[in-house]
Amino acid sequence: MCLAVPMQIMEINDSQAIIAAGGVQRRISLLLLPEAQVGDYVLVHAGFAIQKLDEAEAQESLRLWAELLAAEEAAEEEVGRG
Amino acid sequence: MKYLEEFRDGAVAQRLAGRIQAYAGRPVNLMEVCGTHTVAIFRHGIRQLLPPNVRMLSGPGCPVCVTANADLDKAIALALMPGVILTTFGDMLKVPGSYSSLQRARAEGGDVRIVYSALDALDIARRHPQQQVVFFAVGFETTAPTIAASVAEARRQSLGNYSIVSVHKLVPPALRALLDSGELRIDGFLLPGHVSAIIGSAPYQFIARDYGIPCVITGFEPLDVLQGIALLLAQITAGEARVEIQYRRAVPPQGNPAALAQMHAIFQPGDAEWRGLGLIPASGLRLRDDYAAFDAERRLAIETPPPKEQRGCRCGEVLRGVIAPPECALFGKTCTPENPLGPCMVSFEGTCAAWYNYRGA
Numbered sequence: 336m337c338l339a340v341p342m343q344i345m346e347i348n349d350s351q352a353i354i355a356a357g358g359v360q361r362r363i364s365l366l367l368l369p370e371a372q373v374g375d376y377v378l379v380h381a382g383f384a385i386q387k388l389d390e391a392e393a394q395e396s397l398r399l400w401a402e403l404l405a406a407e408e409a410a411e412e413e414v415g416r417g
Numbered sequence: 418m419k420y421l422e423e424f425r426d427g428a429v430a431q432r433l434a435g436r437i438q439a440y441a442g443r444p445v446n447l448m449e450v451c452g453t454h455t456v457a458i459f460r461h462g463i464r465q466l467l468p469p470n471v472r473m474l475s476g477p478g479c480p481v482c483v484t485a486n487a488d489l490d491k492a493i494a495l496a497l498m499p500g501v502i503l504t505t506f507g508d509m510l511k512v513p514g515s516y517s518s519l520q521r522a523r524a525e526g527g528d529v530r531i532v533y534s535a536l537d538a539l540d541i542a543r544r545h546p547q548q549q550v551v552f553f554a555v556g557f558e559t560t561a562p563t564i565a566a567s568v569a570e571a572r573r574q575s576l577g578n579y580s581i582v583s584v585h586k587l588v589p590p591a592l593r594a595l596l597d598s599g600e601l602r603i604d605g606f607l608l609p610g611h612v613s614a615i616i617g618s619a620p621y622q623f624i625a626r627d628y629g630i631p632c633v634i635t636g637f638e639p640l641d642v643l644q645g646i647a648l649l650l651a652q653i654t655a656g657e658a659r660v661e662i663q664y665r666r667a668v669p670p671q672g673n674p675a676a677l678a679q680m681h682a683i684f685q686p687g688d689a690e691w692r693g694l695g696l697i698p699a700s701g702l703r704l705r706d707d708y709a710a711f712d713a714e715r716r717l718a719i720e721t722p723p724p725k726e727q728r729g730c731r732c733g734e735v736l737r738g739v740i741a742p743p744e745c746a747l748f749g750k751t752c753t754p755e756n757p758l759g760p761c762m763v764s765f766e767g768t769c770a771a772w773y774n775y776r777g778a
Contacts, residue, residue, distance in 0.1 A: 336452060336453070336479060336560070337559040337609060337610075338453055339611045339614070341420035364534070364566065367562050367563065367673065367676040368675060376419075378611065380559055380560065381533065381535065382535070383534065383563045385676060386614040386615075388420050388666050389666050389669070390418055392666040394418070395665070400640065403433075407432055407435075
């Protein structure tokens with residue numbers, strides 16, 4: 336029920352936005368996220384944007400995971416050689 | 418960045434699972450509060466990755482499931498009232514109340530319409546000025562601001578035929594009630610990502626501070642869930658109890674202030690009846706007096722017979738994490754998603770439905 340899907344804002348008219356999701360365009364309300372801008376990815380729940388997705392935070396998560404992967408793979412190679 | 422595939426990488430998932438499997442501490446019970454997490458955990462086969470000393474319990478985080486029969490009975494009575502169009506979210510249609518369901522009310526001639534957004538219900542009210550359009554408003558903090566926005570819009574547009582039945586519920590008071598019951602030991606909470614996108618991290622601090630239980634606000638992709646569990650185990654191992662945010666891309670510590678302001682402008686906390694948990698003080702949202710005109714219960718005289726529970730249904734215990742669905746004698750026998758006897762089997766995100774749909778997976 337608390338499902339919310341990331342979608343990109345294509346166009347804004349007053350408190351409404353056109354968003355693209357899987358090739359389909361839909362209208363959503365920006366009444367709960369008035370600061371949203373065209374190009375932002377937002378979480379959409381029950382026809383409303385409820386939060387803007389923070390790209391820097393997302394990139395940081397991915398970077399930390401890439402590091403974890405690289406570090407553990409390197410450690411395994413060490414073990415393999417030793 | 419599409420915010421989806423990036424968080425499903427199999428190689429990283431294996432590494433995160435490896436961290437979880439390396440947990441060598443005492444046996445722990447971790448509760449995923451949110452029904453969307455329950456489904457994600459089953460869909461991605463995460464239970465099978467857990468070592469025997471890490472057990473996941475499902476919590477009360479399915480709004481459809483925790484809606485009390487007395488409230489469902491009101492919606493059903495409204496649907497059968499002449500001149501009323503009852504609108505609600507799709508999940509509610511098949512949920513059995515004491516004597517009937519909205520689906521049955523519709524078959525009996527009630528005008529029940531499923532909407533995707535509360536704003537769709539406003540459109541219906543505009544198109545049918547001679548009828549009363551009532552929105553049966555279920556949902557946690559994720560959803561309540563959207564309903565609040567619809568009420569504010571109705572006032573702005575002077576729509577006199579739109580009203581709501583608010584059975585909204587708040588997550589933090591339910592967690593406190595669960596902990597105070599002392600019914601089961603919970604060693605960590607995987608907290609709901611989208612409720613938290615609205616309320617932020619502050620409202621959960623009491624869990625870490627007063628109960629000493631680690632909390633991680635977690636996203637819904639497989640890497641999110643695995644990392645959330647790994648972070649909980651790291652806190653447990655270190656003997657810490659903090660509210661951490663794993664789902665940082667969607668949950669700023671302060672949540673969404675505009676949505677919270679909208680919610681608080683229209684609603685105030687009130688006592689609420691939860692299926693399985695009973696009456697919990699200040700765990701619901703009712704319309705402020707200033708918005709009483711939009712309260713369907715004040716506008717329309719709703720009469721319902723005394724509520725009763727489905728015999729043998731153990732939904733309440735499932736919602737408290739006390740039993741797993743297969744421990745209920747009805748599960749998978751007389752109670753299935755096609756013919757649900759209790760709400761936990763109706764909602765796709767109900768714990769019983771998740772167990773049933775992914776059994777053998």
